[in-house]
Amino acid sequence: MSASMICILIAVIVYLVGMLLIGFKYADNQTSEDFYLGGRKLGPIVTAMSTEASDMSAYLLMGVPGLAFFCGVAEAGWTAIGLAAGTYLNWLIVARRLRRYSAKTHSITVPDFLAARFRDNTKLIEILGALTIIVFFVPYTASGFAACGKLFNSLFGFDYMTAMIISAAVIVAYCALGGFMAASVTSLIQSIVMTFALIVVLFFGINAAGGWDAVVSNARSIPGYLSFAASTDITQSAAGAYTPIMVVSTLAWGLGYFGMPHILTHFMAVEDEEKLTVSRRVGSVWCVVSLAVAVVIGIVGFAMAKAGALTMPSTESEAENMIVNVSRVIAQAGILPAIVAGIIIAGILAATMSTADAQLLGAASGVTHNLLNDVFGIKLSDKKTMLIARLTVVAVAILGVIFASDPSSSIFRVVSFAWAGFGATFGPVMLFALFWKRCNKYGAIAGMFSGMVMIFVWKYLIAPIGGVFAIYELLPAFVVSSILIVVVSLCTAAPDAEIVAEFENVGK
Numbered sequence: 001m002s003a004s005m006i007c008i009l010i011a012v013i014v015y016l017v018g019m020l021l022i023g024f025k026y027a028d029n030q031t032s033e034d035f036y037l038g039g040r041k042l043g044p045i046v047t048a049m050s051t052e053a054s055d056m057s058a059y060l061l062m063g064v065p066g067l068a069f070f071c072g073v074a075e076a077g078w079t080a081i082g083l084a085a086g087t088y089l090n091w092l093i094v095a096r097r098l099r100r101y102s103a104k105t106h107s108i109t110v111p112d113f114l115a116a117r118f119r120d121n122t123k124l125i126e127i128l129g130a131l132t133i134i135v136f137f138v139p140y141t142a143s144g145f146a147a148c149g150k151l152f153n154s155l156f157g158f159d160y161m162t163a164m165i166i167s168a169a170v171i172v173a174y175c176a177l178g179g180f181m182a183a184s185v186t187s188l189i190q191s192i193v194m195t196f197a198l199i200v201v202l203f204f205g206i207n208a209a210g211g212w213d214a215v216v217s218n219a220r221s222i223p224g225y226l227s228f229a230a231s232t233d234i235t236q237s238a239a240g241a242y243t244p245i246m247v248v249s250t251l252a253w254g255l256g257y258f259g260m261p262h263i264l265t266h267f268m269a270v271e272d273e274e275k276l277t278v279s280r281r282v283g284s285v286w287c288v289v290s291l292a293v294a295v296v297i298g299i300v301g302f303a304m305a306k307a308g309a310l311t312m313p314s315t316e317s318e319a320e321n322m323i324v325n326v327s328r329v330i331a332q333a334g335i336l337p338a339i340v341a342g343i344i345i346a347g348i349l350a351a352t353m354s355t356a357d358a359q360l361l362g363a364a365s366g367v368t369h370n371l372l373n374d375v376f377g378i379k380l381s382d383k384k385t386m387l388i389a390r391l392t393v394v395a396v397a398i399l400g401v402i403f404a405s406d407p408s409s410s411i412f413r414v415v416s417f418a419w420a421g422f423g424a425t426f427g428p429v430m431l432f433a434l435f436w437k438r439c440n441k442y443g444a445i446a447g448m449f450s451g452m453v454m455i456f457v458w459k460y461l462i463a464p465i466g467g468v469f470a471i472y473e474l475l476p477a478f479v480v481s482s483i484l485i486v487v488v489s490l491c492t493a494a495p496d497a498e499i500v501a502e503f504e505n506v507g508k
Contacts, residue, residue, distance in 0.1 A: 004331035004338040005156060011342020015193070015349065016170050019186050023174025026182040042184060042266070044275035048283035050187035051266040053194065053350070054358040055087070055257075055287070059415050060294055061197060061351045062147055066320030068298025070313060071233045072225040074242040076298060078250035080291035086254025087287045091280035094258060095267040097434045099276065101506045102268040109365045110261045110426060113268070114448075115374070117433045118441035119499055125441065126374050128448045132425045133261055133366035137359045138396060140418035142404035144171075144356040145397075150407060151348055154321050155328060160407045167349070171356050172397045176390040179361065184266070187358070190350030191286070197347025198293045200340060201326050202300065208329065209303035218303040226299070234302060235314065249471035253416075255478050256423030258430050262358035298322070323348060356400075364392040416472070417459065424451035424477035432485050437503040443489030451481030 042050070068076035098113070107113035111129025118125065149164030156163075174182050209215050216226075224230025224239025231246070232239035257263060270276060301322040305312040309329055313319040323344065331341040368389045372378045429447045432439040454477035462469050462476075495503075 003335070004341070007335055007338035008327070008331055008342040008345055009156065011339050012345050012349065015343075015346040018189075019174050019353065020170065022186050022189075023176075023182045026179065026185070042269045042271055044270070044272075044278040045282060046184055046188050047266055047270045047276070048279040048281075049191040049286065050184040051263055051279070052087070052283045052286050052290075053187035053191040054262050054266065054355050055260070056191075056194065056290065056351055056355070059143075060290060061194065061323050061348045062150075062320040063415060064291065064294040065298040065301060065322050066316060068295045069234075069301040069322050070298075070316045070319035071231070072219075072222065072227070072239075073295065073299070074224075074228050074231055074246075075250060076295050077228055078242075078247055079253050080295050082251035082254035083257075084254075084284075084288045084291055085251070086257035088280070088284045089254070090257040090263070091276070091284060094264070094430065094434065095270075095276050095280065096273050097506065098264060098267045098430075099270055099273045101434065104502065104506055107268070108265075109362075110264050110430070111366065112374070114426075114429060114433055114444060117499075118439075118444050119496070120441045120444070122441070122445075123374065124445050125448065127371070128445065128452070129426070130366035130371045132421065132448070132452055133362055134396070136418045136421035136425075137363045137366075138399045139403055139414050141356050141359045141363075141396060141400035143414040143418070144352040144359075145400050146404035146407065146414070147352045148349065149404065150321060151324055151345065153407065154324050155345065161401075161405065164401055164404060167352075168356075168397050168401050171353050172360065172393055175356075175360050176393045184269070186353070190353060193343065193347045193350040195286075195290065197323070197344040197350075198290060198297065200330075200344055201323050202293055202297055204330055205297060205300035205304055205326060208309040208326075209300055209307050214307065215300050215303040218306045219299050221306075222302075225302075233316075234312065245468055245471060249475055252472050252475035252478070253419065255427055255474055256419045258428075259423045259426030260419075261362045261422065261426065262355070264426075264430070265358075265362065301326070360393045360396055363396040364389040367392040417455075420459075420472065420474035420477065421452065421455050423474045424455050424481055427451075428478055428481040428485055432482075432489075436489075437500050438494060439485060439489045440492055440495045442492040443485040443487075446488040447481040447485035450484045451477050454480045 064076050064080065067079075101117065102113045105113060105116035107116050111126045111133070114120075114129060115123075115125045120126070145164045145168050148167030149160040152158040152163030152167070153160045174186060206212055206215060209218070219225045222232060222234060222239075223237065224232040227239070227242070229242050230239040231242040267276070270279065298319075301310060301319070304310045304326070310322065310325050313321075327341040327344045330344070331338040368385055372388065373385070425448050428451060429444045432447070433444065455473050458473040458476050463471070463473060
């Protein structure tokens with residue numbers, strides 16, 4: 001291994017050890033509520049940045065740049081716009097009311113809140129919620145582990161599975177030890193590292209490509225590459241249309257935010273709802289800037305490849321390694337640049353870990369709090385609850401590693417399916433639960449079940465038909481879920497006076 005690679009490895013190891021130390025710091029004297037929700041003690045800046053870092057998984061530094069690199073602006077750009085809009089609206093209309101409502105109902109998980117909101121004595125809401133969390137967090141977490149495996153394999157030549165297992169072990173260690181507070185504090189640090197990585201790669205890439213004019217000139221050499229209305233890839237000489245229905249489908253990514261458990265729990269955990277205004281501004285600005293830079297980096301990557309600084313990828317999966325390859329180029333300039341390259345690599349790990357830890361905690365809460373405690377009525381001491389929660393973190397991580405065993409899978413595509421699953425199952429019911437007092441438990445159950453089922457039906461049965469049906473499965477599933485929530489709620493008995501009074505009291 002060369003001296004530059006050793007410097008990168010040292011920087012990465014220092015970063016990983018730092019994350020573990022944070023886990024040890026928060027390991028002692030925790031209750032189960034501290035483990036799941038940090039005792040509702042998050043400050044506004046930590047809330048903002050840990051929420052956004054938990055959102056921006058490996059797709060920020062690998063998926064989005066890789067998609068823009070290989071396919072041009074359209075899909076990556078519209079996805080970024082949809083995500084930015086969804087982020088802002090989630091902060092604006094959901095965060096404050098969810099914080100207030102969840103505190104009123106003493107809820108610590110999303111299924112817990114929904115069950116309490118509708119006084120669901122059937123337990124179906126918590127069963128559906130917990131199963132959804134487990135089913136979709138496994139592939140979502142797997143995408144993060146896959147990013148780690150690809151990273152170490154392409155950079156150091158480490159065996160893909162071995163690298164993935166080691167990375168997963170580090171994430172599991174600090175997450176299982178320190179719980180929500182460790183995940184939140186590490187996410188704050190990780191957002192800073194991610195920002196540094198994006199900035200350095202952007203400016204280095206422009207310089208290596210021969211300047212901004214060269215970046216634009218090379219992008220224009222591919223028909224439709226810079227167009228928001230064209231679909232192409234770098235192996236083709238002609239562009240297809242990126243139709244309005246495709247634009248709407250891609251923008252639908254923004255709908256997913258209303259149903260992301262690992263994001264919504266950050267709203268529930270903030271110390272003071274009045275401080276959410278600061279969190280909204282900080283988080284929204286960071287989200288918009290980071291996504292825009294990620295798209296531009298992909299375009300810069302193509303120009304770097306044309307200039308000979310990078311190897312031209314033949315698949316989208318290969319294009320996702322762009323920032324890793326840029327780091328390798330930077331490291332060749334000497335010891336100090338190699339350390340900078342190591343920080344960039346740590347930024348990719350940060351993007352992965354900041355999401356994976358929140359997802360692992362979400363899965364643990366779904367199993368221990370929602371299934372074992374609430375559904376099956378197994379009463380455990382706080383100590384035993386913590387033990388089972390930590391074992392669940394390990395079990396979900398193992399399943400994630402197994403799911404991610406294929407190194408050729410696209411990170412962006414895996415994330416998109418899991419994102420749709422959460423968005424359609426929890427998104428509509430969360431909005432109706434917070435803002436429509438006539439919504440009842442029967443409508444909520446119908447909406448959650450139909451949203452989850454429709455994701456699979458549309459993805460594997462309807463979308464393959466093609467044409468107008470070839471749209472992102474989140475959009476039709478979200479619509480179907482919303483319709484059923486309204487129809488079933490109106491066709492069944494209105495909520496009890498107690499539920500309505502609580503709803504109105506929360507709105508004051």
